[in-house]
Amino acid sequence: MVIATALLFFSFVALAACSSSTCTFIPSINATTTNYPGSSFVKTSTYPYNVSDLSNVPIATICTSPTGNRTAELACARTYIDAIDEQLAFLYARRLGYAAVAGVSKFATNTSLNEPSRNDVVAAGMAAKVLKFGATEAAGAVMGGEGCMIYAALEYEAEIIQEDCDSRFTVDVERVCK
Template sequence: MTADPSKPHLYDLNILSEVPVATTCRSGNATSDLLCARSYIDMIDEQIAFLYARRLGYAAVAGMAKYKQGVSLNDPTRNQAIAEGMAARVRKYGGGDGEAGRVMGGEGCQIFASLEFEKEQIRETCDSGFDEKIQRVCE
Protein backbone atom coordinates (compact mmCIF):
# COMPACT_ATOMS: atom_id res chain seq x y z
CA MET A 1 0.00 0.00 0.00
CA THR A 2 1.39 3.41 -0.87
CA ALA A 3 0.44 6.85 0.31
CA ASP A 4 1.63 10.30 -0.65
CA PRO A 5 5.43 10.02 -0.22
CA SER A 6 5.69 13.74 0.46
CA LYS A 7 3.72 13.39 3.70
CA PRO A 8 5.15 11.80 6.83
CA HIS A 9 3.34 8.74 8.14
CA LEU A 10 2.00 8.89 11.67
CA TYR A 11 1.89 5.09 11.86
CA ASP A 12 2.60 2.08 9.65
CA LEU A 13 -0.14 2.05 6.99
CA ASN A 14 0.40 -1.68 6.50
CA ILE A 15 -0.57 -2.58 10.06
CA LEU A 16 -4.21 -1.85 10.83
CA SER A 17 -3.74 -2.45 14.54
CA GLU A 18 -1.39 0.55 14.68
CA VAL A 19 -4.18 3.01 13.88
CA PRO A 20 -4.60 4.96 17.12
CA VAL A 21 -7.98 5.92 18.53
CA ALA A 22 -9.21 9.47 17.95
CA THR A 23 -8.34 10.65 21.46
CA THR A 24 -4.80 10.98 20.07
CA CYS A 25 -5.93 14.27 18.54
CA ARG A 26 -7.60 15.79 21.60
CA SER A 27 -5.20 18.41 22.86
CA GLY A 28 -7.64 21.15 23.81
CA ASN A 29 -6.41 23.35 20.96
CA ALA A 30 -9.08 23.33 18.23
CA THR A 31 -6.65 24.26 15.44
CA SER A 32 -4.20 21.52 16.38
CA ASP A 33 -6.99 19.01 16.89
CA LEU A 34 -8.41 19.69 13.42
CA LEU A 35 -5.01 19.36 11.72
CA CYS A 36 -4.28 16.18 13.64
CA ALA A 37 -7.68 14.65 12.85
CA ARG A 38 -7.38 15.48 9.16
CA SER A 39 -3.93 13.88 9.00
CA TYR A 40 -5.24 10.64 10.47
CA ILE A 41 -8.38 10.73 8.31
CA ASP A 42 -6.22 11.04 5.18
CA MET A 43 -4.13 8.06 6.22
CA ILE A 44 -7.15 5.96 7.14
CA ASP A 45 -8.78 6.87 3.82
CA GLU A 46 -5.67 5.49 2.11
CA GLN A 47 -6.12 2.22 3.97
CA ILE A 48 -9.85 2.07 3.22
CA ALA A 49 -9.18 2.63 -0.49
CA PHE A 50 -6.51 -0.09 -0.52
CA LEU A 51 -8.74 -2.58 1.28
CA TYR A 52 -11.76 -1.75 -0.85
CA ALA A 53 -9.75 -2.29 -4.04
CA ARG A 54 -8.69 -5.69 -2.69
CA ARG A 55 -12.32 -6.44 -1.77
CA LEU A 56 -13.41 -5.59 -5.31
CA GLY A 57 -10.90 -8.09 -6.64
CA TYR A 58 -12.46 -10.84 -4.54
CA ALA A 59 -15.94 -9.68 -5.57
CA ALA A 60 -14.88 -10.08 -9.20
CA VAL A 61 -13.75 -13.65 -8.50
CA ALA A 62 -17.09 -14.38 -6.81
CA GLY A 63 -18.97 -12.75 -9.68
CA MET A 64 -17.14 -14.83 -12.27
CA ALA A 65 -17.87 -18.00 -10.31
CA LYS A 66 -21.58 -17.10 -10.10
CA TYR A 67 -21.60 -16.32 -13.83
CA LYS A 68 -20.03 -19.70 -14.66
CA GLN A 69 -22.62 -21.41 -12.46
CA GLY A 70 -25.41 -19.55 -14.25
CA VAL A 71 -26.70 -17.87 -11.11
CA SER A 72 -27.57 -14.23 -10.54
CA LEU A 73 -24.85 -11.93 -9.32
CA ASN A 74 -27.35 -10.16 -7.09
CA ASP A 75 -28.39 -12.28 -4.11
CA PRO A 76 -30.60 -10.20 -1.78
CA THR A 77 -30.23 -12.72 1.07
CA ARG A 78 -26.43 -12.55 0.85
CA ASN A 79 -26.54 -8.77 0.46
CA GLN A 80 -28.57 -8.50 3.67
CA ALA A 81 -26.10 -10.73 5.51
CA ILE A 82 -23.20 -8.57 4.27
CA ALA A 83 -24.97 -5.38 5.33
CA GLU A 84 -25.81 -6.71 8.78
CA GLY A 85 -22.31 -8.11 9.26
CA MET A 86 -20.63 -4.85 8.33
CA ALA A 87 -22.96 -2.85 10.55
CA ALA A 88 -22.07 -5.19 13.43
CA ARG A 89 -18.34 -4.78 12.74
CA VAL A 90 -18.65 -0.99 12.70
CA ARG A 91 -20.44 -1.16 16.07
CA LYS A 92 -17.80 -3.56 17.44
CA TYR A 93 -15.06 -1.04 16.69
CA GLY A 94 -16.90 1.89 18.25
CA GLY A 95 -18.65 3.32 15.17
CA GLY A 96 -22.04 3.46 16.86
CA ASP A 97 -25.42 2.09 15.93
CA GLY A 98 -26.47 4.82 13.54
CA GLU A 99 -25.80 5.82 9.97
CA ALA A 100 -22.14 4.76 9.86
CA GLY A 101 -22.90 1.07 10.13
CA ARG A 102 -25.66 1.26 7.57
CA VAL A 103 -23.46 3.13 5.08
CA MET A 104 -20.56 0.70 5.35
CA GLY A 105 -22.96 -2.20 5.58
CA GLY A 106 -24.58 -1.72 2.24
CA GLU A 107 -27.17 1.00 2.44
CA GLY A 108 -24.38 3.30 1.29
CA CYS A 109 -24.19 1.26 -1.91
CA GLN A 110 -20.97 -0.67 -1.22
CA ILE A 111 -22.67 -3.91 -2.20
CA PHE A 112 -24.18 -2.50 -5.36
CA ALA A 113 -20.91 -0.88 -6.42
CA SER A 114 -19.26 -4.29 -6.00
CA LEU A 115 -21.96 -5.96 -8.10
CA GLU A 116 -21.46 -3.40 -10.87
CA PHE A 117 -17.71 -4.07 -10.70
CA GLU A 118 -18.40 -7.81 -11.02
CA LYS A 119 -20.46 -7.11 -14.16
CA GLU A 120 -17.68 -4.98 -15.65
CA GLN A 121 -15.13 -7.74 -15.06
CA ILE A 122 -17.35 -10.37 -16.71
CA ARG A 123 -17.84 -8.08 -19.71
CA GLU A 124 -14.09 -7.41 -20.00
CA THR A 125 -12.95 -11.00 -19.60
CA CYS A 126 -15.47 -13.29 -21.24
CA ASP A 127 -18.90 -11.91 -22.20
CA SER A 128 -19.03 -8.41 -23.64
CA GLY A 129 -22.83 -8.63 -23.90
CA PHE A 130 -23.40 -9.56 -20.27
CA ASP A 131 -25.84 -7.12 -18.71
CA GLU A 132 -27.55 -8.40 -15.58
CA LYS A 133 -29.83 -5.74 -14.14
CA ILE A 134 -28.57 -4.67 -10.73
CA GLN A 135 -31.22 -2.61 -9.00
CA ARG A 136 -29.63 0.04 -6.88
CA VAL A 137 -31.79 0.48 -3.81
CA CYS A 138 -29.54 3.07 -2.22
CA GLU A 139 -28.84 6.64 -3.19
Protein backbone atom coordinates in the same frame (compact mmCIF):
# COMPACT_ATOMS: atom_id res chain seq x y z
CA MET B 1 -14.74 10.44 1.02
CA VAL B 2 -14.57 6.65 1.30
CA ILE B 3 -17.09 6.31 -1.52
CA ALA B 4 -15.04 8.65 -3.71
CA THR B 5 -11.89 6.72 -2.86
CA ALA B 6 -13.60 3.43 -3.62
CA LEU B 7 -14.91 4.69 -6.92
CA LEU B 8 -11.36 5.71 -7.83
CA PHE B 9 -10.52 2.04 -7.99
CA PHE B 10 -13.01 1.53 -10.80
CA SER B 11 -10.45 3.31 -12.95
CA PHE B 12 -7.92 0.57 -12.28
CA VAL B 13 -8.32 -1.94 -15.06
CA ALA B 14 -8.53 -5.58 -14.07
CA LEU B 15 -7.51 -8.23 -16.54
CA ALA B 16 -9.48 -11.30 -17.40
CA ALA B 17 -8.46 -14.23 -19.56
CA CYS B 18 -11.22 -15.84 -21.57
CA SER B 19 -11.45 -18.89 -23.75
CA SER B 20 -14.49 -20.10 -25.62
CA SER B 21 -15.78 -21.95 -22.56
CA THR B 22 -14.41 -20.13 -19.55
CA CYS B 23 -13.70 -16.71 -18.22
CA THR B 24 -11.15 -16.46 -15.42
CA PHE B 25 -10.57 -13.25 -13.53
CA ILE B 26 -6.96 -12.23 -12.97
CA PRO B 27 -6.82 -9.63 -10.19
CA SER B 28 -5.35 -6.23 -10.86
CA ILE B 29 -1.73 -5.71 -9.94
CA ASN B 30 -2.61 -2.31 -8.47
CA ALA B 31 -3.10 -3.60 -4.92
CA THR B 32 0.03 -5.65 -4.37
CA THR B 33 2.36 -6.83 -1.65
CA THR B 34 4.76 -4.05 -2.61
CA ASN B 35 2.47 -1.03 -2.89
CA TYR B 36 0.36 -1.36 0.24
CA PRO B 37 0.23 1.62 2.59
CA GLY B 38 3.38 1.61 4.68
CA SER B 39 5.29 -0.74 2.38
CA SER B 40 9.04 -0.26 2.40
CA PHE B 41 8.75 -0.06 -1.41
CA VAL B 42 6.56 3.07 -1.20
CA LYS B 43 8.79 6.03 -0.45
CA THR B 44 6.45 8.89 -1.40
CA SER B 45 4.10 8.85 1.58
CA THR B 46 4.52 9.29 5.28
CA TYR B 47 2.07 8.09 7.87
CA PRO B 48 1.48 9.33 11.41
CA TYR B 49 1.61 5.73 12.70
CA ASN B 50 2.81 2.27 11.64
CA VAL B 51 0.17 1.38 9.04
CA SER B 52 1.27 -2.24 8.83
CA ASP B 53 -0.12 -2.86 12.33
CA LEU B 54 -3.72 -1.89 12.99
CA SER B 55 -3.12 -1.80 16.73
CA ASN B 56 -0.86 1.22 16.11
CA VAL B 57 -3.69 3.36 14.70
CA PRO B 58 -4.38 5.74 17.58
CA ILE B 59 -7.89 6.62 18.66
CA ALA B 60 -9.22 10.03 17.65
CA THR B 61 -8.64 11.58 21.08
CA ILE B 62 -5.01 12.03 19.98
CA CYS B 63 -6.26 15.07 18.04
CA THR B 64 -8.19 16.64 20.89
CA SER B 65 -6.57 19.88 21.94
CA PRO B 66 -6.56 20.59 25.69
CA THR B 67 -6.57 24.31 24.87
CA GLY B 68 -9.46 24.00 22.43
CA ASN B 69 -7.36 24.86 19.37
CA ARG B 70 -9.89 23.78 16.75
CA THR B 71 -7.56 24.61 13.86
CA ALA B 72 -4.92 22.23 15.22
CA GLU B 73 -7.57 19.58 15.91
CA LEU B 74 -8.84 19.79 12.34
CA ALA B 75 -5.33 19.56 10.88
CA CYS B 76 -4.53 16.58 13.10
CA ALA B 77 -7.79 14.81 12.23
CA ARG B 78 -7.21 15.31 8.51
CA THR B 79 -3.74 13.78 8.77
CA TYR B 80 -5.13 10.60 10.31
CA ILE B 81 -8.18 10.51 8.03
CA ASP B 82 -5.92 10.73 4.97
CA ALA B 83 -3.77 7.83 6.18
CA ILE B 84 -6.79 5.71 7.07
CA ASP B 85 -8.45 6.51 3.73
CA GLU B 86 -5.40 5.19 1.94
CA GLN B 87 -5.58 1.97 3.92
CA LEU B 88 -9.32 1.67 3.24
CA ALA B 89 -8.77 2.29 -0.46
CA PHE B 90 -6.11 -0.42 -0.61
CA LEU B 91 -8.31 -2.90 1.23
CA TYR B 92 -11.30 -2.00 -0.91
CA ALA B 93 -9.30 -2.59 -4.07
CA ARG B 94 -8.38 -6.00 -2.69
CA ARG B 95 -12.03 -6.63 -1.83
CA LEU B 96 -13.05 -5.72 -5.39
CA GLY B 97 -10.60 -8.33 -6.68
CA TYR B 98 -12.35 -10.99 -4.63
CA ALA B 99 -15.75 -9.63 -5.71
CA ALA B 100 -14.68 -9.97 -9.35
CA VAL B 101 -13.60 -13.57 -8.78
CA ALA B 102 -17.00 -14.24 -7.18
CA GLY B 103 -18.79 -12.46 -10.04
CA VAL B 104 -16.97 -14.35 -12.76
CA SER B 105 -17.59 -17.61 -10.89
CA LYS B 106 -21.30 -16.80 -10.63
CA PHE B 107 -21.35 -15.89 -14.33
CA ALA B 108 -19.66 -19.18 -15.27
CA THR B 109 -22.21 -21.16 -13.24
CA ASN B 110 -25.17 -19.10 -14.46
CA THR B 111 -25.85 -17.83 -10.94
CA SER B 112 -27.29 -14.38 -10.29
CA LEU B 113 -24.71 -11.76 -9.37
CA ASN B 114 -27.15 -9.85 -7.22
CA GLU B 115 -28.40 -11.90 -4.28
CA PRO B 116 -30.47 -9.54 -2.10
CA SER B 117 -30.58 -11.97 0.84
CA ARG B 118 -26.76 -12.30 0.75
CA ASN B 119 -26.43 -8.53 0.43
CA ASP B 120 -28.57 -8.12 3.55
CA VAL B 121 -26.35 -10.57 5.45
CA VAL B 122 -23.20 -8.66 4.41
CA ALA B 123 -24.74 -5.30 5.36
CA ALA B 124 -25.91 -6.60 8.73
CA GLY B 125 -22.52 -8.18 9.38
CA MET B 126 -20.70 -4.93 8.61
CA ALA B 127 -23.18 -3.02 10.78
CA ALA B 128 -22.37 -5.34 13.69
CA LYS B 129 -18.61 -5.08 13.09
CA VAL B 130 -18.64 -1.28 12.91
CA LEU B 131 -20.84 -1.13 16.03
CA LYS B 132 -18.37 -3.40 17.82
CA PHE B 133 -15.60 -0.89 17.14
CA GLY B 134 -17.52 2.12 18.41
CA ALA B 135 -19.29 3.62 15.39
CA THR B 136 -23.01 3.49 14.71
CA GLU B 137 -24.92 0.57 13.32
CA ALA B 138 -26.33 2.82 10.58
CA ALA B 139 -22.83 3.81 9.45
CA GLY B 140 -21.83 0.14 9.33
CA ALA B 141 -24.93 -0.78 7.34
CA VAL B 142 -24.07 1.85 4.75
CA MET B 143 -20.45 0.71 4.58
CA GLY B 144 -21.56 -2.89 4.43
CA GLY B 145 -23.82 -2.57 1.53
CA GLU B 146 -26.87 -0.37 1.77
CA GLY B 147 -26.10 1.61 -1.33
CA CYS B 148 -22.33 1.58 -1.01
CA MET B 149 -19.88 -1.28 -0.87
CA ILE B 150 -22.05 -4.05 -2.30
CA TYR B 151 -23.57 -1.82 -4.99
CA ALA B 152 -20.14 -0.71 -6.16
CA ALA B 153 -18.79 -4.27 -6.07
CA LEU B 154 -21.73 -5.60 -8.11
CA GLU B 155 -21.25 -2.86 -10.68
CA TYR B 156 -17.54 -3.72 -10.80
CA GLU B 157 -18.30 -7.44 -11.25
CA ALA B 158 -20.69 -6.64 -14.09
CA GLU B 159 -18.11 -4.38 -15.78
CA ILE B 160 -15.46 -7.11 -15.61
CA ILE B 161 -17.85 -9.65 -17.13
CA GLN B 162 -18.99 -7.22 -19.85
CA GLU B 163 -15.46 -6.15 -20.76
CA ASP B 164 -13.77 -9.51 -20.67
CA CYS B 165 -16.31 -12.31 -20.88
CA ASP B 166 -19.57 -11.30 -22.52
CA SER B 167 -20.23 -7.80 -23.83
CA ARG B 168 -23.96 -8.59 -23.93
CA PHE B 169 -24.11 -9.43 -20.22
CA THR B 170 -26.50 -7.29 -18.24
CA VAL B 171 -27.50 -7.28 -14.62
CA ASP B 172 -30.02 -5.13 -12.84
CA VAL B 173 -28.24 -3.79 -9.77
CA GLU B 174 -30.51 -1.71 -7.61
CA ARG B 175 -28.93 0.66 -5.14
CA VAL B 176 -30.82 0.38 -1.87
CA CYS B 177 -30.57 3.23 0.60
CA LYS B 178 -32.55 3.05 3.80
